[in-house]
Amino acid sequence: MTSQVNEVLLRSLTPSVLGILVRRGADFAAAEDAVQDALVEAVRVWPADPPRDPKGWLVTVAWRRFLDATRADAARRRREDLVDEEPAPGSAPAVDDTLLLYFLCAHPSLTPSSAVALTLRAVGGLTTRQIAQAYLVPEATMAQRISRAKRTVSGVRFDQPGDVATVLRVLYLIFNEGYSSDVDLAAEAIRLTRQLAAAIDHPEVAGLLALMLLHHARRATRTAPDGSLVPLAEQDRGRWDTESIAEGVEILQAALARDRLGEFQAQAAIAALHADAPTAEETDWVQIVEWYDELARLTDSPVVRLNRAVAVGEADRPRAGLAALAALDDSLPRHAAVAAYLHERDGDLATAARLYAEAAQKAPNLAERDYLTRQAARLNARRCR
Amino acid sequence: MAKYLLLKHYRGAPASVNDVPMDQWTPEEISAHVQYMHDFAARLEGTGEFVDSQALAPEGTFVRYDGEGRPPVTDGPFAETKDLIAGWMVIDVDSYERAIELAGDLSAAPGAGGEPIHEWLEVRPFLAAPPTITE
Numbered sequence: 176m177t178s179q180v181n182e183v184l185l186r187s188l189t190p191s192v193l194g195i196l197v198r199r200g201a202d203f204a205a206a207e208d209a210v211q212d213a214l215v216e217a218v219r220v221w222p223a224d225p226p227r228d229p230k231g232w233l234v235t236v237a238w239r240r241f242l243d244a245t246r247a248d249a250a251r252r253r254r255e256d257l258v259d260e261e262p263a264p265g266s267a268p269a270v271d272d273t274l275l276l277y278f279l280c281a282h283p284s285l286t287p288s289s290a291v292a293l294t295l296r297a298v299g300g301l302t303t304r305q306i307a308q309a310y311l312v313p314e315a316t317m318a319q320r321i322s323r324a325k326r327t328v329s330g331v332r333f334d335q336p337g338d339v340a341t342v343l344r345v346l347y348l349i350f351n352e353g354y355s356s357d358v359d360l361a362a363e364a365i366r367l368t369r370q371l372a373a374a375i376d377h378p379e380v381a382g383l384l385a386l387m388l389l390h391h392a393r394r395a396t397r398t399a400p401d402g403s404l405v406p407l408a409e410q411d412r413g414r415w416d417t418e419s420i421a422e423g424v425e426i427l428q429a430a431l432a433r434d435r436l437g438e439f440q441a442q443a444a445i446a447a448l449h450a451d452a453p454t455a456e457e458t459d460w461v462q463i464v465e466w467y468d469e470l471a472r473l474t475d476s477p478v479v480r481l482n483r484a485v486a487v488g489e490a491d492r493p494r495a496g497l498a499a500l501a502a503l504d505d506s507l508p509r510h511a512a513v514a515a516y517l518h519e520r521d522g523d524l525a526t527a528a529r530l531y532a533e534a535a536q537k538a539p540n541l542a543e544r545d546y547l548t549r550q551a552a553r554l555n556a557r558r559c560r
Numbered sequence: 561m562a563k564y565l566l567l568k569h570y571r572g573a574p575a576s577v578n579d580v581p582m583d584q585w586t587p588e589e590i591s592a593h594v595q596y597m598h599d600f601a602a603r604l605e606g607t608g609e610f611v612d613s614q615a616l617a618p619e620g621t622f623v624r625y626d627g628e629g630r631p632p633v634t635d636g637p638f639a640e641t642k643d644l645i646a647g648w649m650v651i652d653v654d655s656y657e658r659a660i661e662l663a664g665d666l667s668a669a670p671g672a673g674g675e676p677i678h679e680w681l682e683v684r685p686f687l688a689a690p691p692t693i694t695e
Contacts (some may be wrong), residue, residue: 401591401598531583537617553581
């Protein structure tokens, strides 16, 4: 018996194969379709007949598919003439193809959802069906989203890197989508960020990778067997993935040493301080508040200030946290949940219970709603006793 | 096979028999309720009758067209809205009787004191595509 195709290895070859086709003169949209066809073919053929040079095999098959598709389209005969000649190798690229693909798929002309879908397909090598399943939309809808995205970037020159921040935002979105389906988007985001970190030397890329690794390390402990949320303070720290934490911390330290702080490094630093505490009580909240101050300076985000209020409540007293909270707009998402938590810490259980119930009404997802309702119930039960 | 919508209301349905707000339950009662809902959906997936299940946030906005070149008019949320949908389950079953039976099961989800809520659920048939043979 032959082995299964190593899907991750196969998909890791996707961007460089696609880059080669584009360099040979294939337009991006057609080249991307051809590479997808080649991936499907590889899954079919490789188990019985593994190639000696997987990447070479993929390039050959994808190029043939591209030519077939181009020939089949009579309206594109002129392009056929162009590409049918044996392609010139082209001048050696100054910038890595994989890197250019990340920038293309996260191009500012794309909406976030389009950039996410295109990145997962063209860089990640996922099929449209897998991406559709991951985002719980019909396959036809996702196919349309991807082809529109490809059309949007078809005129973009494939030769110079853009702003790395746009790429990081897309990868962060993918990571944050969670674990709803068979496709593990968080693991995929880590793989793609790792691949990006290998292609470009940038402290914020390292910062994002560290952040993802540190969060991912806690993943198994974040939900109970029944699917309910387990807050950080109650997670079983013995089950955190120490290898992932060690790697995240090491990457973060190297990034911070370069003294070009950015928001992902600051977020990772906070995650590292949590990961570093043997028990919730030993958390270094004073340092965490300092990092939130940095983060607030870098992003000026009200959500950061909200999280900072929690940290202040821990580092100082709950009253100090409530004072920090008072300066913020109470229409902020999760404002009521934070207020409830701080009031409970301050011993005002009646107010806390009322706010938890209010927060549950505004919860953005079912898991959070159930968690907050349970918190309200816990306090109400305690007060009745 | 025919599809039915099992509709759950925040407001607008007659009061449940066991009508206690969820934040007055014990945490264990809430867990038991959530588990029941999971198990119910899993059972219908097992029988090949499950289509979809979604929950909605309580607050919504009314929107209407306001003429060429003008932004849509929005209104609400209205605190006094009488009928407020909380969520739904779509099932695909062989008969109306089966839809009623399943809605009854869903309404038996445990609430305060671990007792069934006896919540009123609304069962609405989908208007299907016309059949191939009509006479």
